[in-house]
Amino acid sequence: MMGLLLLLVAAVFWMALLSSNADAQGALGILTDLSSDKTEASAPAEPAQPAAENAAAGAEEQSRTMEFYVARALKARDVVLQILKSAPDLHETIGATLRSKGGHGDMGWLWATLPGVVVAIGLGLLGYRLVLMWGRRHFAHRYSEGVQPRADKLSYLFLRGLLMLAGLVVFVAIAGLILLFLNRGPVSAHQTAIVILSVTTLFMGLRIVFLNLLVPNVPSHRVFALSDKDALGLYRSLIVGTAVSALALALCNWMDKLGLPKDAHKLALIASALLSCLILTGIAVAYRYAIGALIRGEAGEQAPLWRRVLSRSWHLVAAVYFLAAWAVSSIRILLDLPDATGLVVAPLQALLMAIIAYGLLVLLIDRVLLPRLDTPKVQASLAADIERAEATEGEDDLDPQVTQAQAQAEAADMEAHRSPFRHLLDHGASILACFGGLVILARLWGVSITDGSTYVGGMIEILLIIFLGYMAYKAVEVAIDGRIAKEGPGEEKDEEAEVGGVGESRIATLLPIFRNFLLITIVAIAAMVVLSEMGVNIAPLFAGAGVVGLAIGFGAQTLIRDIFSGAFYLLDDAFRRGEYIDIGSAKGVVEKISIRSMQLRHHRGALTTIPFGEIQHVENFSRDWAMMKLAFRVTYDTDVEKMRKIIKKFGQELLDDEYYGPMFLQPLKSQGILAMEDSAMIARVKFMTKPGKQFELRKVVYAGLQDLFEKNGIKFAHKQVTVRVATGDEEEGPQPGDAAARAAAAGAAAAGALEEAVQDGDDPADQL
Structure with missing residues (x-):
């Protein structure tokens, strides 16, 4: 949420420019009126002007706008010179105005009003304290030490804030009624009392906001990742700055209510804005590191680049904004333009409202839309359900620790499925809060977006x-x-x-x-x-x-x-x-x-x-089951029944194996002798497995049969090719070249046998 400050400050100058342009159009009548444009839009369209004429018109419009700003600056300078010229006589004029408000031509009415105001505020504060004491007695059960989910933290803070606001309402009611009955002075006395009560109420309201935002007195319920020292120091700085600004605001409001000289009122407003500017700039510089850490978030130095840059330079941006806002406010005050006051503290107001809105949205997400399931309350409910289910099945000796661990695991699993949606809703809530803060800031600048x-x-x-x-x-x-x-x-x-x-x-x-x-x-x-x-x-x-x-x-x-x-x-x-x-x-x-x-x-x-x-x-090949059939060659002297028993026993051993057993759907079986060739008998085994496991088991079966056959004297047969080569007249003995002829004949016979084996599907490359 602290990243909202960059968005608000970046948009301010653009909105100020829009506002200034609007003032320029209304004040000088140089720019074209929008309403007349809409009226003229219904008229027949005129032929398009050449590009050169359009460029000249745009340059002329920019020139007139610049002339307007120069005229405004000169007018502001003249007002300042006029105020400075009359400044030596302002104190006498103010004193005469204050004395004229009393019935006896002195300032006794002011000193007679203050005691009644003090008594009214004191009794109002007493009522405020009584409301808080009543609230602590009735809502203390909602407070518990230790780490709390964010929904519990926000619930506690909002409840405490509402309770304090109720106390503030009681304060205003008591103090207002007492002032109504005790204050019997002139109208100026009533106005003075109302100003003091209003400013006191404003100060107390801001104190409630800062107290529940920074939470310096309850670290376990603090939402922002601030240390106790930083939270307390920032809270005190904001309270002191608020008090000083509230006094300056009370003085300006009091001067306006009493009808004091207009020049004095303008000077007071400008000085009040400057004082607020200096206070906020000082707080920003003093706590730039603490707030910079909030901008970076939990990622720290691993945060995105824009966050790291903003965390190191946000106080400079804030100082530039405060100075620019004070300059704009001063010019508007001098020229009696609308939306002249409050521009300096406008980002702070918008930021506070955005944070409060975001907190409410988060509370809505965690309490209504997606309640958290990893809380102790939910875990206790799940543990009770587990105990009832086990008791129904006849389990009497239940271990509470095992039940609690199972409930925590189930709650964590359910919460893990909800977590992505909660992160998405949190992201949406932050976007809505930023947009709301931007709208509020624009309103404070007098711009409707x-x-x-x-x-x-x-x-x-x-x-x-x-x-x-x-x-x-x-x-x-x-x-x-x-x-x-x-x-x-x-x-x-x-x-x-x-x-x-x-x-x-x-x-x-x-x-x-x-x-x-x-x-x-x-x-x-x-x-x-x-x-x-x-x-x-x-x-x-x-x-x-x-x-x-x-x-x-x-x-x-x-x-x-x-x-x-x-x-x-x-x-x-x-x-x-x-x-x-x-x-x-x-x-x-x-x-x-x-x-x-x-x-x-x-x-x-x-x-x-x-x-x-x-x-x-x-x-x-990956559905339901897979059947694997393996063929091998044995010699003619093999005991087939003995081989069958060996294969059956080996299949049972594989079924009993902890690793290979679960892979089988049907055990290893012998299918006997399938064919008889010149040099061997063809035997085959088969087994059914889960999809994808047949190839791993094939290796195990081949290796196991080789070891078992070797131990039990069963021999594998090798392919043999017998080649008979005619040598002519045997009595003449071997002739030259007979060895080469015999070798060629043997090679041709071997190639033919190999080709026949390949056609029969014995190629090892085709096993997959």
Whole structure:
């Protein structure tokens, strides 16, 4: 909230310029009147002037505006010289005016009024204290030491503030009634008493605000991250500065009520504004580090750049503003212009109102919209529910510590789901509070920024539309991203796993597409409304969009086919993100799904993008279960029954294993001898697993069977190729070149056997 100061100060000079331009138009009549422009707008349009004439008119208008400012400055100088010329006689004029207010021509009426005012204020303060004592007795149960949630802190501070305001009302009622009955002097005496009572009430009201804002006496309920020393010092400085400024304001108001000389009143107002300027500048410089830490926030030196720059230079910006505001106030006072007073303290008033508004919005969020669930009260309720549930199930020996820990875990989990939405609402509340502070500051400067008929008012309406669109955009994003995270895979990706693991849920696959559709819709609607507010006729845009859509429908039939095919594939739940699929032309893990295509990540790393319209069939390896069948070769002297028993026992051992057992859906089984070749018997085993676990278990099964077969004398058979080569006449013995012929024949036979094995599907590269 302290960052609001930069926004308020930056907008002040622009609003002051607008206000000065408005004064210039009304005072000199040089600039064109807006109302006459609207009247003349209905007349037939005249031909456009050449660019040179427009430039000359703009230069002439700027020249006249500059002349107006020079004339205003000269007039202010003349008023100052006139006041200084009459300054030596001001004290005599003031004294004569005060003496003329009494019936005996002296100032006895003033000294007779003060005792009654003191008695009335004293009794009023007594009533104020009694109200506070009554409130402490009846509301002390709401106060507790220790760390409190922000909702409890704000509730306590607002309740204390309302109680103190009730006491202030009692103070005004008692003091006012006593003054009404005790004060029997002239009219000037009544006016003096009213001024003193009004200023005292103003001081007490500001004290209530500062006390509940800085909370120097109750550190556990302090909202701002200030140390006790800084909070107490800043509170005292503001109280002293308020008291001095209130006295100066009382003097000015008193002089105005009594009809003292106008020149004296102007000098008093200028001096009062200068005094407030110096006091606020001194406080800003003295506590620049403490408030700078508030601007940086919890991030500290890791805060964004603009916050760090503002935290180091905010007091310089404030000092420049106070000085400029005092100069503008002085000129307006001298020239009797409206909105002349209060410009120096205007940012402080706007900032206080913005902070109070933000506190109320936060209280509304935490108490009504999204109540916190990690509070002791909610945890106690959850613990009671857990105890009742366990008692119903017959659990008699309940451990209170375990129950409390379970309740805290459940409350923290529920609060974690609400936290993103609360942060979003807090951000929106801060934006609304900043906007409210800007409106208040503009009002204090005499500029209306909420009037929709003006350019500034139109910009404000556009900003409000953008704000609503932004909040809707972030709300959809937070809600759907949270659901996607909740619907993601329940188990983490195993580094040992290869392919075919469990993918995301169906809703987690569809939600990103739905989210993108909603976000695009929100942005499009907000853009259309903004264009409409800017005066753009959006009807042709809708008509053009219809024509473009029709053209796309005729000219991009492939695109339409891809979109509709993808929609039906997703509705049929043919695949989900994270699943391993084979579509014939490509296979891999579904990594990304868009509106017209999807991307498959092959297990060797390649990424393939496939339009939905080109998919003819989908083979999904990640649904429900996976069956793995493993073949191996054994020699002809193998005892098949013994091998079956070994495999069965090994399968039971795998089921009993803590790590591998949960992966099986059906145990490892022997399928006997499937085929008999020239040099070996082909045996096969099978097992059913969860999707994606079959490849990890395949390694374990192969390694285990190798060890068990070796221990039990079962041998694996190796492929052999027998080649018979004719050598001609055996009686003649071997001829030259026979060895090369035999080698070539053996190689050809081996290549043919290998090619046959590949065609039969024995290539190890095809195992995935």
